[in-house]
Amino acid sequence: MTSDYLQDIQSQPELLRTALQTHLAAGSQTHAAAAVLRSARGKRIILTGMGSSFYSAYPAMLSLIAAGYAVQHIELSELLHFAPGTLTSDTILIIISQSGETIEAVRLLANVKPQSTIIAVTNNPTSTLAKAAHYIVPHLAGAERAVATKTYTTSLVALGVLVRLTMGESPEQVHTAITPALTAMQALNSAFAASALPALWRTWGAITFVGRGPSYATAMAGSLLFKETARMPADALSSAQFRHGPLETAGPKLRAIICAGPGATLGFDVRLADELHAYGSAVWLIGPVSEPKPYPVTIIPALDYAPLAEIIPLQHAAGALTLAIGLQPGEFAHIGKVTDSE
Numbered sequence: 001m002t003s004d005y006l007q008d009i010q011s012q013p014e015l016l017r018t019a020l021q022t023h024l025a026a027g028s029q030t031h032a033a034a035a036v037l038r039s040a041r042g043k044r045i046i047l048t049g050m051g052s053s054f055y056s057a058y059p060a061m062l063s064l065i066a067a068g069y070a071v072q073h074i075e076l077s078e079l080l081h082f083a084p085g086t087l088t089s090d091t092i093l094i095i096i097s098q099s100g101e102t103i104e105a106v107r108l109l110a111n112v113k114p115q116s117t118i119i120a121v122t123n124n125p126t127s128t129l130a131k132a133a134h135y136i137v138p139h140l141a142g143a144e145r146a147v148a149t150k151t152y153t154t155s156l157v158a159l160g161v162l163v164r165l166t167m168g169e170s171p172e173q174v175h176t177a178i179t180p181a182l183t184a185m186q187a188l189n190s191a192f193a194a195s196a197l198p199a200l201w202r203t204w205g206a207i208t209f210v211g212r213g214p215s216y217a218t219a220m221a222g223s224l225l226f227k228e229t230a231r232m233p234a235d236a237l238s239s240a241q242f243r244h245g246p247l248e249t250a251g252p253k254l255r256a257i258i259c260a261g262p263g264a265t266l267g268f269d270v271r272l273a274d275e276l277h278a279y280g281s282a283v284w285l286i287g288p289v290s291e292p293k294p295y296p297v298t299i300i301p302a303l304d305y306a307p308l309a310e311i312i313p314l315q316h317a318a319g320a321l322t323l324a325i326g327l328q329p330g331e332f333a334h335i336g337k338v339t340d341s342e
Contacts, residue, residue: 005229005329008149009315013186015150016157016308019140020178023161024171030158033119033135034165037069040092045069046116048076049096050104052148053121055221056155057096059214059307063163076104077342080112087114094119096159098139098151100127103342121158123151137162147228147329149315152221153185156308177304184301184309192313194320197296200255200282201317202324204232207255208246210239212269215261215287218307222257222314229322229329239269250279259310260287262302286310 023030037045045064047057054075061073074083076095087093093116097105100122108114109132120133123141130136139154157178164174194202207226211219216238223236237246239258256276260269266287273285273295283295287310288302298313300306319329 005147005149005319008144009312009319010189012150012153012312013182013189015141016153016182016185017179019154019157020161020175020182022140023137023158024175026171029135030137030161031165033137034162036117036119036135037092037162037166038168040117041069043070044086044091045071045094046079046086046091047071047073047094047096048079049121050076050102052152052221052224053096053098053102053155055217055224056152057094057159058217058220059156059305060159060163062214063167067163067167076102076108080104080108084108084112084114087112087116089115089117091116092119093117094121095129095133096121096155097127097129098123098141098144098148098155100124100129105129107342119162121155121162123154147225148221149225153308153311156217156305160305178308180301181303181305181308184303185312188298188300188309188312192298192316194313194317197284197317198282201284201296202321204230204321204325205255206233206235207257208242208249209234209236209257209259210242210269210272211236211259211261212239212265213261213263214305214307215259215310218259218261218286218310218314219257221307221311222259222318225311225314225318226321229318230325230327239265239272242272250276250281252280254279254281256281256283257314258283258285258287260285260289261306261310262288286313 064071118133119135120129121137123139141150141154209219209223219236223234226234258273277283277295286298300309322329
Protein backbone atom coordinates (compact mmCIF):
# COMPACT_ATOMS: atom_id res chain seq x y z
CA MET A 1 0.00 0.00 0.00
CA THR A 2 1.13 3.61 -0.37
CA SER A 3 3.75 4.71 2.09
CA ASP A 4 1.61 7.74 3.03
CA TYR A 5 -1.38 5.63 4.05
CA LEU A 6 0.71 3.06 5.89
CA GLN A 7 2.79 5.71 7.62
CA ASP A 8 -0.35 7.49 8.81
CA ILE A 9 -1.60 4.23 10.36
CA GLN A 10 1.67 3.28 11.99
CA SER A 11 2.37 6.73 13.39
CA GLN A 12 -0.84 6.88 15.41
CA PRO A 13 0.16 5.36 18.78
CA GLU A 14 3.15 7.65 19.35
CA LEU A 15 1.27 10.63 17.94
CA LEU A 16 -1.60 9.99 20.35
CA ARG A 17 0.73 9.66 23.33
CA THR A 18 2.08 13.12 22.58
CA ALA A 19 -1.41 14.51 22.01
CA LEU A 20 -2.60 13.01 25.30
CA GLN A 21 0.20 14.74 27.20
CA THR A 22 -0.64 18.05 25.54
CA HIS A 23 -4.35 17.78 26.35
CA LEU A 24 -3.61 16.92 29.99
CA ALA A 25 -0.98 19.61 30.60
CA ALA A 26 -1.99 22.26 33.10
CA GLY A 27 -3.56 25.27 31.40
CA SER A 28 -4.30 23.46 28.14
CA GLN A 29 -7.14 24.48 25.85
CA THR A 30 -8.80 21.14 26.61
CA HIS A 31 -8.87 21.95 30.35
CA ALA A 32 -10.51 25.30 29.56
CA ALA A 33 -13.19 23.67 27.39
CA ALA A 34 -13.84 21.05 30.07
CA ALA A 35 -14.40 23.77 32.67
CA VAL A 36 -17.12 25.25 30.44
CA LEU A 37 -18.80 21.87 30.04
CA ARG A 38 -18.69 21.20 33.78
CA SER A 39 -20.69 24.35 34.36
CA ALA A 40 -23.22 23.42 31.67
CA ARG A 41 -25.11 20.62 33.39
CA GLY A 42 -28.35 22.57 33.06
CA LYS A 43 -27.75 23.40 29.42
CA ARG A 44 -28.16 21.47 26.19
CA ILE A 45 -24.94 20.07 24.70
CA ILE A 46 -24.88 19.32 20.97
CA LEU A 47 -22.14 17.17 19.45
CA THR A 48 -22.00 17.55 15.69
CA GLY A 49 -19.82 16.93 12.65
CA MET A 50 -19.75 15.01 9.39
CA GLY A 51 -18.20 11.70 8.37
CA SER A 52 -15.60 10.23 10.69
CA SER A 53 -15.64 13.43 12.76
CA PHE A 54 -19.29 12.79 13.54
CA TYR A 55 -18.66 9.13 14.31
CA SER A 56 -15.80 9.97 16.68
CA ALA A 57 -18.25 11.83 18.92
CA TYR A 58 -20.45 8.79 19.58
CA PRO A 59 -18.47 7.44 22.59
CA ALA A 60 -18.33 10.95 24.08
CA MET A 61 -22.08 11.28 23.71
CA LEU A 62 -22.66 8.02 25.57
CA SER A 63 -20.33 9.05 28.39
CA LEU A 64 -21.94 12.46 28.83
CA ILE A 65 -25.45 10.97 28.86
CA ALA A 66 -24.37 8.44 31.48
CA ALA A 67 -23.03 11.33 33.58
CA GLY A 68 -26.41 13.08 33.50
CA TYR A 69 -25.84 15.72 30.82
CA ALA A 70 -28.51 16.63 28.26
CA VAL A 71 -26.72 15.70 25.04
CA GLN A 72 -27.74 15.48 21.41
CA HIS A 73 -25.62 13.87 18.68
CA ILE A 74 -26.82 15.19 15.34
CA GLU A 75 -25.20 15.45 11.92
CA LEU A 76 -24.00 18.94 11.09
CA SER A 77 -25.99 18.97 7.84
CA GLU A 78 -29.21 18.14 9.69
CA LEU A 79 -28.47 20.73 12.35
CA LEU A 80 -27.89 23.38 9.69
CA HIS A 81 -31.10 22.81 7.76
CA PHE A 82 -33.56 21.32 10.23
CA ALA A 83 -32.61 22.37 13.77
CA PRO A 84 -30.92 25.80 13.73
CA GLY A 85 -33.39 26.98 16.36
CA THR A 86 -31.61 24.89 18.97
CA LEU A 87 -28.46 27.03 18.74
CA THR A 88 -29.45 29.48 21.46
CA SER A 89 -27.41 30.94 24.29
CA ASP A 90 -28.35 28.04 26.57
CA THR A 91 -26.64 25.51 24.29
CA ILE A 92 -23.02 24.37 24.20
CA LEU A 93 -22.21 23.51 20.59
CA ILE A 94 -19.29 21.12 20.03
CA ILE A 95 -18.35 21.02 16.33
CA ILE A 96 -15.86 18.37 15.24
CA SER A 97 -14.16 19.04 11.89
CA GLN A 98 -10.59 18.05 11.10
CA SER A 99 -10.25 20.79 8.48
CA GLY A 100 -12.46 23.37 10.14
CA GLU A 101 -13.59 24.26 6.62
CA THR A 102 -16.25 21.64 5.87
CA ILE A 103 -19.03 23.34 3.96
CA GLU A 104 -21.75 22.66 6.53
CA ALA A 105 -19.73 24.23 9.34
CA VAL A 106 -18.88 27.28 7.25
CA ARG A 107 -22.51 27.79 6.27
CA LEU A 108 -23.78 27.22 9.80
CA LEU A 109 -21.45 29.89 11.14
CA ALA A 110 -22.17 32.35 8.32
CA ASN A 111 -25.92 31.85 7.87
CA VAL A 112 -27.26 30.71 11.23
CA LYS A 113 -24.82 32.65 13.40
CA PRO A 114 -25.26 30.45 16.50
CA GLN A 115 -25.73 32.21 19.82
CA SER A 116 -24.31 29.14 21.53
CA THR A 117 -20.95 28.75 23.19
CA ILE A 118 -18.89 27.00 20.49
CA ILE A 119 -16.18 24.45 21.20
CA ALA A 120 -14.24 23.53 18.05
CA VAL A 121 -12.50 20.16 17.89
CA THR A 122 -10.27 20.64 14.86
CA ASN A 123 -6.88 19.92 13.34
CA ASN A 124 -6.67 23.41 11.84
CA PRO A 125 -6.29 26.18 14.44
CA THR A 126 -6.47 28.91 11.76
CA SER A 127 -9.65 27.61 10.10
CA THR A 128 -13.00 29.34 9.77
CA LEU A 129 -14.37 27.12 12.53
CA ALA A 130 -11.47 27.78 14.90
CA LYS A 131 -11.73 31.54 14.40
CA ALA A 132 -15.45 31.47 15.25
CA ALA A 133 -15.10 29.23 18.30
CA HIS A 134 -14.95 30.35 21.90
CA TYR A 135 -12.76 27.35 22.79
CA ILE A 136 -10.56 25.11 20.66
CA VAL A 137 -9.71 21.48 21.44
CA PRO A 138 -6.96 20.58 18.95
CA HIS A 139 -6.68 17.25 17.20
CA LEU A 140 -2.88 17.52 17.14
CA ALA A 141 -2.77 15.08 14.22
CA GLY A 142 -0.28 16.95 12.07
CA ALA A 143 -0.56 16.62 8.30
CA GLU A 144 -2.72 13.73 7.15
CA ARG A 145 -1.69 12.40 3.76
CA ALA A 146 -4.60 10.18 2.81
CA VAL A 147 -8.09 9.30 4.09
CA ALA A 148 -9.05 9.97 7.71
CA THR A 149 -6.92 7.74 9.88
CA LYS A 150 -5.02 9.98 12.29
CA THR A 151 -7.73 12.63 12.45
CA TYR A 152 -10.27 10.01 13.48
CA THR A 153 -8.18 8.62 16.34
CA THR A 154 -6.92 12.03 17.47
CA SER A 155 -10.54 13.15 17.62
CA LEU A 156 -11.42 10.11 19.76
CA VAL A 157 -8.62 11.01 22.16
CA ALA A 158 -9.42 14.73 22.26
CA LEU A 159 -13.09 14.08 23.00
CA GLY A 160 -12.25 11.32 25.48
CA VAL A 161 -9.98 13.63 27.45
CA LEU A 162 -12.51 16.46 27.26
CA VAL A 163 -15.30 14.28 28.64
CA ARG A 164 -13.24 12.73 31.44
CA LEU A 165 -11.95 16.12 32.58
CA THR A 166 -15.51 17.42 32.46
CA MET A 167 -16.58 14.61 34.78
CA GLY A 168 -13.94 15.64 37.29
CA GLU A 169 -11.21 13.08 36.71
CA SER A 170 -7.64 14.13 37.37
CA PRO A 171 -5.10 14.23 34.53
CA GLU A 172 -3.43 11.19 36.09
CA GLN A 173 -6.70 9.24 36.05
CA VAL A 174 -7.36 10.17 32.42
CA HIS A 175 -3.85 9.17 31.41
CA THR A 176 -4.24 5.81 33.15
CA ALA A 177 -7.58 5.19 31.43
CA ILE A 178 -6.48 5.95 27.87
CA THR A 179 -2.86 4.74 27.74
CA PRO A 180 -3.64 0.98 27.59
CA ALA A 181 -5.55 1.54 24.36
CA LEU A 182 -2.52 3.25 22.84
CA THR A 183 -0.36 0.30 23.86
CA ALA A 184 -2.85 -2.05 22.20
CA MET A 185 -2.74 0.05 19.02
CA GLN A 186 1.03 -0.31 18.89
CA ALA A 187 0.81 -4.07 19.41
CA LEU A 188 -1.77 -4.44 16.66
CA ASN A 189 0.34 -2.40 14.23
CA SER A 190 3.09 -4.95 14.79
CA ALA A 191 1.09 -8.15 15.02
CA PHE A 192 -1.95 -7.79 12.75
CA ALA A 193 -1.53 -8.97 9.16
CA ALA A 194 -4.42 -8.52 6.75
CA SER A 195 -2.89 -11.29 4.63
CA ALA A 196 -3.75 -13.76 7.40
CA LEU A 197 -7.47 -13.19 6.81
CA PRO A 198 -9.25 -15.44 4.30
CA ALA A 199 -8.84 -14.21 0.73
CA LEU A 200 -12.50 -13.22 0.50
CA TRP A 201 -11.69 -10.22 2.73
CA ARG A 202 -9.49 -8.91 -0.08
CA THR A 203 -12.15 -9.08 -2.79
CA TRP A 204 -14.55 -6.32 -3.87
CA GLY A 205 -18.10 -6.57 -2.57
CA ALA A 206 -20.47 -5.27 0.06
CA ILE A 207 -19.62 -5.56 3.75
CA THR A 208 -21.89 -4.95 6.72
CA PHE A 209 -20.31 -3.54 9.88
CA VAL A 210 -22.06 -3.83 13.23
CA GLY A 211 -21.28 -2.80 16.78
CA ARG A 212 -22.90 -1.28 19.82
CA GLY A 213 -21.98 1.06 22.61
CA PRO A 214 -18.69 2.90 21.91
CA SER A 215 -17.81 0.23 19.34
CA TYR A 216 -20.69 1.42 17.16
CA ALA A 217 -18.30 4.28 16.32
CA THR A 218 -15.84 1.67 15.02
CA ALA A 219 -18.51 0.12 12.82
CA MET A 220 -19.45 3.49 11.33
CA ALA A 221 -15.88 4.67 10.85
CA GLY A 222 -14.83 1.29 9.43
CA SER A 223 -17.67 1.33 6.93
CA LEU A 224 -16.71 4.80 5.74
CA LEU A 225 -13.05 3.80 5.47
CA PHE A 226 -13.80 0.87 3.16
CA LYS A 227 -16.08 3.03 1.04
CA GLU A 228 -13.44 5.75 0.68
CA THR A 229 -10.46 3.49 0.02
CA ALA A 230 -11.91 0.58 -1.99
CA ARG A 231 -14.92 2.47 -3.43
CA MET A 232 -17.22 -0.38 -2.49
CA PRO A 233 -20.60 -0.54 -0.76
CA ALA A 234 -20.53 -0.92 3.01
CA ASP A 235 -23.14 -0.20 5.63
CA ALA A 236 -23.01 0.19 9.39
CA LEU A 237 -25.71 -0.63 11.92
CA SER A 238 -25.89 -1.14 15.62
CA SER A 239 -25.79 -4.86 16.24
CA ALA A 240 -29.14 -4.57 18.01
CA GLN A 241 -30.75 -2.85 15.01
CA PHE A 242 -29.27 -5.53 12.76
CA ARG A 243 -31.54 -8.08 14.44
CA HIS A 244 -34.61 -5.97 13.68
CA GLY A 245 -34.92 -6.89 10.02
CA PRO A 246 -31.43 -6.83 8.42
CA LEU A 247 -30.73 -10.26 9.93
CA GLU A 248 -32.71 -11.51 6.93
CA THR A 249 -29.64 -10.75 4.79
CA ALA A 250 -27.73 -13.52 6.59
CA GLY A 251 -26.47 -16.28 4.34
CA PRO A 252 -23.57 -17.08 2.01
CA LYS A 253 -23.72 -13.70 0.26
CA LEU A 254 -23.24 -11.67 3.46
CA ARG A 255 -19.88 -10.49 4.78
CA ALA A 256 -20.12 -9.07 8.28
CA ILE A 257 -17.54 -7.45 10.54
CA ILE A 258 -18.61 -7.54 14.18
CA CYS A 259 -17.03 -4.81 16.32
CA ALA A 260 -17.63 -6.40 19.72
CA GLY A 261 -16.64 -3.96 22.43
CA PRO A 262 -16.23 -4.98 26.07
CA GLY A 263 -19.07 -4.57 28.52
CA ALA A 264 -22.63 -5.64 29.07
CA THR A 265 -23.42 -6.40 25.41
CA LEU A 266 -20.29 -8.34 24.45
CA GLY A 267 -22.07 -11.68 24.77
CA PHE A 268 -24.85 -10.51 22.45
CA ASP A 269 -22.34 -9.54 19.76
CA VAL A 270 -20.45 -12.83 20.00
CA ARG A 271 -23.72 -14.74 19.76
CA LEU A 272 -24.62 -12.73 16.65
CA ALA A 273 -21.27 -13.61 15.07
CA ASP A 274 -21.82 -17.30 15.84
CA GLU A 275 -25.33 -17.16 14.41
CA LEU A 276 -24.24 -15.45 11.19
CA HIS A 277 -21.49 -18.03 10.71
CA ALA A 278 -24.06 -20.80 11.20
CA TYR A 279 -26.16 -19.22 8.43
CA GLY A 280 -23.17 -19.45 6.09
CA SER A 281 -22.11 -15.80 6.24
CA ALA A 282 -18.47 -14.72 6.21
CA VAL A 283 -17.75 -13.30 9.66
CA TRP A 284 -14.81 -11.41 11.12
CA LEU A 285 -15.03 -10.60 14.84
CA ILE A 286 -12.95 -7.85 16.46
CA GLY A 287 -13.04 -7.78 20.26
CA PRO A 288 -11.98 -9.28 23.61
CA VAL A 289 -12.77 -12.87 22.65
CA SER A 290 -10.09 -15.49 23.26
CA GLU A 291 -12.00 -18.76 22.83
CA PRO A 292 -11.47 -20.54 19.49
CA LYS A 293 -13.97 -19.71 16.76
CA PRO A 294 -14.52 -21.22 13.31
CA TYR A 295 -14.14 -17.75 11.77
CA PRO A 296 -11.45 -15.04 12.02
CA VAL A 297 -11.13 -13.24 15.35
CA THR A 298 -8.84 -10.29 16.04
CA ILE A 299 -8.41 -10.14 19.79
CA ILE A 300 -8.61 -6.69 21.37
CA PRO A 301 -8.12 -6.55 25.14
CA ALA A 302 -11.06 -5.38 27.26
CA LEU A 303 -10.14 -1.70 27.35
CA ASP A 304 -11.50 1.69 28.11
CA TYR A 305 -11.38 3.43 24.73
CA ALA A 306 -11.45 0.13 22.84
CA PRO A 307 -12.45 1.98 19.62
CA LEU A 308 -8.90 3.35 19.42
CA ALA A 309 -7.54 -0.18 19.08
CA GLU A 310 -10.47 -1.65 17.13
CA ILE A 311 -9.91 0.65 14.15
CA ILE A 312 -6.29 -0.43 13.58
CA PRO A 313 -7.01 -3.84 11.94
CA LEU A 314 -9.74 -2.21 9.86
CA GLN A 315 -7.33 0.45 8.62
CA HIS A 316 -4.82 -2.22 7.60
CA ALA A 317 -7.47 -4.47 6.03
CA ALA A 318 -8.99 -1.59 4.05
CA GLY A 319 -5.56 -0.80 2.62
CA ALA A 320 -4.87 -4.42 1.70
CA LEU A 321 -8.25 -4.87 0.03
CA THR A 322 -7.84 -1.62 -1.90
CA LEU A 323 -4.48 -2.72 -3.26
CA ALA A 324 -5.83 -6.18 -4.10
CA ILE A 325 -8.47 -4.67 -6.39
CA GLY A 326 -5.96 -2.44 -8.13
CA LEU A 327 -6.53 0.90 -6.38
CA GLN A 328 -4.35 3.03 -4.13
CA PRO A 329 -5.62 3.88 -0.63
CA GLY A 330 -6.30 7.57 -0.29
CA GLU A 331 -6.53 8.42 -3.97
CA PHE A 332 -9.98 9.99 -4.23
CA ALA A 333 -11.90 9.86 -7.51
CA HIS A 334 -14.84 12.16 -6.77
CA ILE A 335 -14.04 14.11 -3.59
CA GLY A 336 -11.19 15.98 -1.98
CA LYS A 337 -9.78 15.99 1.53
CA VAL A 338 -12.19 18.80 2.43
CA THR A 339 -15.85 18.60 1.36
CA ASP A 340 -16.76 21.99 -0.10
CA SER A 341 -20.24 21.38 -1.53
CA GLU A 342 -23.55 20.09 -0.21
